[in-house]
Amino acid sequence: MGNKHQHGKGLAEQGLIVSHFGVAVEVLFETGERRMVKVKRNSGHVVGDGVTVLGEVLHRLPRRTELSRRDARGGIHLVAANLDVLGVVLAPGTPSGFLDRAIVAARTAGLAPFVVLNKCDLPEALELGRVIGSVYDGILPLFPLSAVTGAGIEPLRDFLSQGHRGAFVGTTGVGKSSLMNALCPELNLKVGALSDYNWTGRHTTTVSSLHALPGGGELVDTPGFRDFGLVDITVQELAAWFPGFESLQDHRCRFNDCRHRQEPGCAVRDEVTSGGISEERYQTYLVLLGEVEALEEEALRRNWKK
Numbered sequence: 001m002g003n004k005h006q007h008g009k010g011l012a013e014q015g016l017i018v019s020h021f022g023v024a025v026e027v028l029f030e031t032g033e034r035r036m037v038k039v040k041r042n043s044g045h046v047v048g049d050g051v052t053v054l055g056e057v058l059h060r061l062p063r064r065t066e067l068s069r070r071d072a073r074g075g076i077h078l079v080a081a082n083l084d085v086l087g088v089v090l091a092p093g094t095p096s097g098f099l100d101r102a103i104v105a106a107r108t109a110g111l112a113p114f115v116v117l118n119k120c121d122l123p124e125a126l127e128l129g130r131v132i133g134s135v136y137d138g139i140l141p142l143f144p145l146s147a148v149t150g151a152g153i154e155p156l157r158d159f160l161s162q163g164h165r166g167a168f169v170g171t172t173g174v175g176k177s178s179l180m181n182a183l184c185p186e187l188n189l190k191v192g193a194l195s196d197y198n199w200t201g202r203h204t205t206t207v208s209s210l211h212a213l214p215g216g217g218e219l220v221d222t223p224g225f226r227d228f229g230l231v232d233i234t235v236q237e238l239a240a241w242f243p244g245f246e247s248l249q250d251h252r253c254r255f256n257d258c259r260h261r262q263e264p265g266c267a268v269r270d271e272v273t274s275g276g277i278s279e280e281r282y283q284t285y286l287v288l289l290g291e292v293e294a295l296e297e298e299a300l301r302r303n304w305k306k
């Protein structure tokens with residue numbers, strides 16, 4: 001690795017940040033070469049960023065999308081840039097409401113969400129699959145599978161191979177790591193291959209890494225990015241992106257900031273009356289709306305600005 005490429009004077013090379021080590025990033029260049037480039041700590045670069053590199057000077061290109069999370073003190077952290085899709089991983093026992101929040105968060109960030117129903121080898125997964133299928137089938141791609149047995153993983157591979165760059169999110173224990181390992185056989189290998197570098201702290205400060213899948217597509221591994229903060233959505237985002245309200249693309253509420261509750265001229269309530277939106281979906285929305293409103297008030301009190 002490294003020395004084959006001649007750096008032409010004044011010629012910047014274009015690449016992609018595939019790993020981040022705090023004081024350095026690993027850049028994958030269009031030539032296929034990989035090289036470590038030093039960056040300032042807190043320079044704001046993340047995995048998925050497109051860059052140009054001239055010598056040791058790295059310049060970030062504009063981003064298409066940004067995926068962020070919020071920490072326990074309200075600080076916002078960028079997790080990855082330029083993702084196209086976000087896989088929301090569910091398994092028996094996932095708290096209800098998580099999926100809707102995650103879908104809204106993904107859509108708000110400009111990522112197309114899809115659903116992975118993991119642990120389908122367990123009998124409890126049958127009922128979850130039925131419930132999820134009845135609500136979300138036709139709204140977004142669904143992948144029932146088992147990361148452990150490998151059953152059902154092929155359709156997900158096909159989906160990702162259509163040139164998609166994605167990441168997974170899900171509550172702890174749903175099987176995100178298992179899924180990453182099943183999809184990226186290079187993951188374990190990679191840890192070993194990198195160990196002969198001697199950048200200080202590289203093993204402990206890795207934020208995330210991007211992996212090309214053997215059949216096409218890319219996945220970003222995001223250690224520490226589970227459910228936390230992703231589900232932190234605003235009332236406006238919820239009202240605009242709630243799954244099941246897709247028919248609203250053609251109809252608009254009278255008020256731009258309509259919360260779809262009692263406002264006059266509300267297109268959502270019209271759709272519920274006419275059957276375009278199910279009463280059940282609408283009731284689920286109202287419950288979530290109440291929760292998001294309460295969280296927003298609390299955040300305002302703590303002075304978390306969004």
Ligand SMILES: Nc1nc2c(ncn2[C@@H]2O[C@H](COP(=O)(O)OP(=O)(O)OP(=O)(O)O)[C@@H](O)[C@H]2O)c(=O)[nH]1
Binds near residue numbers: 118119121148175226
């Ligand atoms: N039965 C069954 N168990 C699974 C499956 N996928 C993962 N598991 C198990 O679920 C547990 C959690 O899996 P992980 O892959 O560590 O889950 P995770 O989402 O990465 O968890 P966190 O790192 O805590 O966020 C492990 O014991 C896995 O073996 C599956 O498809 N079927």
Ligand SMILES: [Zn+2]
Binds near residue numbers: 253259265267268269
């Ligand atoms: Zn409305």
